[in-house]
Amino acid sequence: MSFPDRWDDGTDPSTPEHQVHWYDDRTAMIRQSLRTSFEGPFLYLLLGDDRALLLDTGTGDVPLRPLVESLAGERELVVVHTHGHGDHVGGDPEFPEAVGRSAEDVARYFGFADWPHGVRQVDLGGRVLDVLAIPGHHASHIALYDRDTRLLFSGDSLYPGRLYVFDWPAFRESVARLGEFVAAGNPVDWVLGAHIEMTAEPGKDYAMGADRHPDEHPLELRPGVLTELADVLAAAGEDPVRIERDDFIVFPV
Template sequence: MHWYDERTAIVRQALRTNFEGPFVYLLIGSERALLLDTGTGHADLRVVVDELLAGRDVELVVAHTHGHGDHVGGDGQFDRVVGRSVEEVAAFFGITSWPGEIVSLDLGERVLDVIPIPGHEGSDLAVYDRETRLLLTGDSLYPGRLYVPDWPSYRSSIRRLAEFVAAGNPVEWVLGAHIEMTDRPGEDYPMGADVHADEHRLELAPETLTELDEALAAAGPEPGRLVHDHFVVFPR
């Protein structure tokens, strides 16, 4: 667990509990706290979250960057959890035009922008925190293998995300949900590896989003594997 600042916590599930080693994020406002993802369910996340929120009188809302099992496995540990389908996600956040509409979520003296970015799973979201200028991208961009079953939607989503940043929403760091790359350019770990020697850093520079957008544009409409220093795109 790492406090990025006094209202932003980054928690990683230990690789020894599950090789996915997913990251979850806790963003705390004056009225509500948003927990993004719950891991695989092989660890007691609730205990950790309760400790992080100790002494704070806030409502906890649990949502997801997307609905894959390694991000929703701990849902049963929490009382209020946003559904996983596109319809449920859109209804909760008030998105009336999916995926083109960007909406805000006020946690109380802390406003987030919620950006639909389908392509990896379908109900994918990115979350931009205006306070820290962190861009949370789930499995759509992180130092690892970016699995893309819906190539057209993914290309459009990454373009829309890049345009959001370029439109005057400065990003300090891009933070995703896994680390699957070594610290050697373009080299990832074998699938299922539960030991990560010489691991890549979690945080990606905002230029990495631009790099991904440009790579997808150059690749065109036909899916293709793209190997870059900080990520590998895997069509599926």
């Protein structure tokens, strides 16, 4: 299990459109280059014995399917999204099998009877992922927990950057529920989100829209950061408020 020394930070024009890093032999981390979009989103490809799950399709500014097929091999592709924002579903035209973008679509696909409550599973063949609904940044937002690697994929709800909160009460409830899920016997090694918007200097972010990120904060967050987010949201109360921490910035919009 490993992370790269550094991600493509947009400063080297000779880098490919996607940087691929294998965390282990069944877990590919893919960064769409900042040169192709200032969003520089992270996508994940999780391989099971039978199926390969692609989490997000990027901004759509560059071809993605040939890369994904080369990594997934013969496995059937399952394509889901952390949420429906354009920088995570932009590549969908290449993936007709992608699950829909609305909360209703996502709830139906995973079988949520009482969205956003409950935990659902998706089995890739010898690899089971837990799915939690965590609206707040976006109505259809989900988190994935991989029991094998103990990775928690948190999309735009927790990453080293500006956590844009569009629905404050929902976001508070979602983060609390996610924290309870982890505390209830689902240990996390690392929280992996969908962007990096902070520098290595604690609490300091890049300008909005910056497409070069020299000296980036690591992508991976230790599980204590999830607890920290839950705690500061609980303490913040019912009125939206901006909260700056070393590893994230809560950013109501």
